[in-house]
Amino acid sequence: MFKNKIKYHFTPLTITSVLMFLICFQFSVTAQNKAWNPAPFEVIKSDYKTFKTTQYAHVFSGSKHNIVRLAPELKGLQGVELPLDTYKSGTNSALKLKFKENVVLLIGIFQENGSEYLQSNKLQKAKLVLENGVTITGLPPVNVYAISFAKGTQTILPDAKGLYAILGVVKSNQKLEFRNAALPDGKLWNPTFIVEGFSDEKPLFEIIGGENKPVVDEGIPGTEENQGGFEGGRVVKVGDNYHMFPTERAGEKGVDYYYDRVKTKIGHWTSKDAIHWKREATIYQASGTYAVTEDDNPMNDRRAAIWSYMPVFNEKANKWYGYYLAYTVSKEIEPNHSFGRIWRCESTIDGINGIGGPYKDMGIIMEPGLDSQPWEGRQGVASFFPYQAGDKWLGFYSGAYPFDSWADYPKKSGKGWFVALAESNSLEGPWKRRNKGIKPIKSIHPFFVENPIVSQLPNGLYIAIFDGGPDGWGHHLPNMIGYSLSKDGYQWSEARYLPIETKVNKWWDIMRTPLCLIPEGNDVYTIVYAAIDLKKRFHPIGMVKVKLNKEVMQSRLEELKKE
Template identity: 80%
Template sequence: MKKNKSILLFLLFLSLSVLAQDQKSNWQPASFQIVKAKYKTFKTTQYAHVFSGSKNNIVRLAPELEGLNGVQLPLEQYKKGTNAALKLTFKENVQLLIGTFQEKENKDYFQFSAADNAKLVLENGATVTGLPAVNVYAISYSKGTHTILPNAKGLFVVLGAVKSSQNLVARNAEFPDGKLWNPTFIVEGFSDEKPLFEIVGGETKPVIDEGFPGTEGIQGGFEGGRVVKVGDTYHMFPTERAGEIGVDYYYDRVKTKIGHWTSKDAINWKRESTIYQASGTYALTEDDNPMNDRRGAIWSYMPVFNKKANKWYGYYLAYTVHKEIQPNHSFGRIWRCESTVEGINGIGGPYKDMGIIMEPGLDSQPWEGRQGVASFFPYQVGEKWFGFYSGAYPFETWADYPKNSGKGWFVALAESNSLEGPWTRMNKGLEPIKSIHPVFVENPIVSQLPNGLYIAIFDGGPDGWGHHLPNMMGYSLSKDGVNWSEARYWPIETKVGKWWDIMRTPLCLIPEGNDVYTVIYNTIDLNKRFHPTGMVKLKLNRDVMEARLKELK
């Protein structure tokens, strides 16, 4: 008897599990056609831009909705009530899925009434950047042509249509409010505009991961640095988060190394040497004090070949590190070094230090924060040199120094007549560049496209740890190297199987011929301490490149 009861309970559990799984599987789409009006459809998926003429995109989506076909409504017209009627033709009886925004008192957003006969099927079923949380309703329509919500006032989302026979089991998907995200990022391939780069390939697993040859003694993996190609060989100079045995993973960021790795294919890598090793010594005081060891952590090594001097220069970041104050990286200083071996093949060094070129001081501004100067990358425009420098954990005013910092990762420009310097903050560093993204641009690396446009690739910021950022690599364009465009972001996981949780820093944009480029990038897998490195291939669209140049004139 007990045995039979156990079997029954097991079968009941199995049935409930199958039912729950079925509820969360993709709903089957029903086809429809848009009648006359110039509305476009979109694939209902993460990153989809749900309105024409806007940047609002999906960052969270219930799996039931994945892969349906939605309709892009013109945002401003629907807000103002000046939109053309949306007419759809259905070849069969359907349930149309409409998303409404959870601000019932806000007249910008449409809300159902009892007369609409709408059934709530997904509470908090999607998150759209910059907009309130989305509830998803189903409305039944018979076969034929229908005007959709002809008397609706305010904004809503058409997420797709499913067959009338589809069993829509209501649940709360528990996705967050979209107002946590700033709706200022454009995802390549999902907006109204054509992408500058198409993702054409890449590795579906890390090219360097824990346990690979050369990673011995590197507990925390990799973050930042640069990759360059000399002849047929790739040279990578990553920050190795070596850490200390028995010390918490957060402190892998302290006792760091700059390694030199090489590869013939950007996939199989060999560690050649250590360029620099940080001391790992913690600060004695809370402020930027000469008593502290100012090379407790070393990061962000950027090799640049100086044709005039016929040798490689390196620019890198040295931090004071504090054991208790976040961020534990503080008061960054940019050092310049030179290879002791002349010529293009002297990239492996050894290198000798030539001194500090940029540091906190009287010309620093509060936005540079406790972490600034937090990175540096020089690039040439004509006879002039410019350099992106960054700050993080800003002070609102100098009265907040040294501990009371906020959040924000910013960049600005310095200028010089030579790579050696002196380097001067442009505009006295009064304001960071916010045209790229208002709150997060980290570790930009600059190169030029075939038509002369400057392109800066950078870390777009995590969607995690309380941050609500794109979680993608981004790029910005400039005609003159000074004024930079709004960022676009690369959704690598749409073409390459996603093996990471958090996308971090791109290390290069290397042209390989036929408009194909190699990008090496760092990531975080939340299931492991070691931060691995990946590789992806991009294809440049020259027509879009020329169109972007015209837009910037």
């Protein structure tokens, strides 16, 4: 990246001094930014709920707005969930809180002019303690002010008009030192999204636990030739055995990390518990050969990178089929994965136990062509997953890096990760884009749905579990596994997102793709997922357990039937 390299010379004394300074500085920052001491309080004559001020906390009832960033001083305090609409319109009733001692109330003020937000100049005897101290999805940056209240029942800001947030109550002797927490604008997370368990509705899934570290990580047997870890694919369960077919970002020893996502393999791993895994075989291996032209040209190797292997058992044929993605790879044009083609293969061994193959290719079932649409973009067709709906087979297919029009082909692409449905009378095909693929499905999320895998819940509801998009690489997306529901497999609901880190240690920075939603009995499901720890080149595999709420499942089905 940098052409000019500057050389610095350090003596041992200099290095020691620098290290001591950094240690002392880090200790000072950590000590200064410790969580403030909460003070107890009670909401008087109101049905307003309280919330714990943490990541994903639901700040306003009647909304999807949640905290995605907060200064550590606020963590663990107790806030009050205010009704969004009445506070924005200034029609809210007075809020009364009862304090058992003298306290300091922490108020979040949005940094935007207008009558719908309470303005900081309307506060009396308030002290600014945290600039940019909280990020709330879809809303302007938040400054945090401290207001002192005496022991007893107090009416909170009775003359204030406009929306604000009550983020916590601390003891009056708490030392509140001003600083700029420098947290980002919540409007970067647009649109807002529903976090499971942090909204007005009951969650469909409860996170009940899982492994607090990766289950497949660098250094375990089977990863010796894998430089970059894993991404995408599917896990299925046959009898008591789990079978995982991940994309292995194999790369090449001595070659930089960018090549990991070019020279890929499809591996086959097995496990008895979805925790301890053994690598069995390589199903497919990509060539890793870069394209020689920038367009979709047969001169290029169209199997340069292979991804997203999806095994599906065909009961009629009594054998396993595999659907996978092969790319042309450009070295110069974003995205380097271009002009995806979906291949179908079949196990050469009949029966449910033939899942390990070997597999033989049966040909391409979807590819760029005359029936493609500009939204499929330079990367499409970028994934495929088939499932049965009535007497038809449907398949989620995807596109990415869309063209505004074909005039932008082949390299002037935008941003967006979309899905639509293809249709067939059989798993073999032919597969056709439904409604000629004119529009992608935006009811799930308007611009990011990646690698959906479909199954059915016990009451017949279809569920698609998918990669909800990163909070990284310049994107501000949920950074959680998402799911969408459908009553018929055709119409799909707005996504909900699973905050796995609320019940297991968060070892990742960027959540990526779920590989399964496997029922285990007693309404418990296993999710195996790929994620990224930015401190390392190798992208590991994790596992978590969730529990289905059947009452919520049935109510969601009834809601979808009314639509």
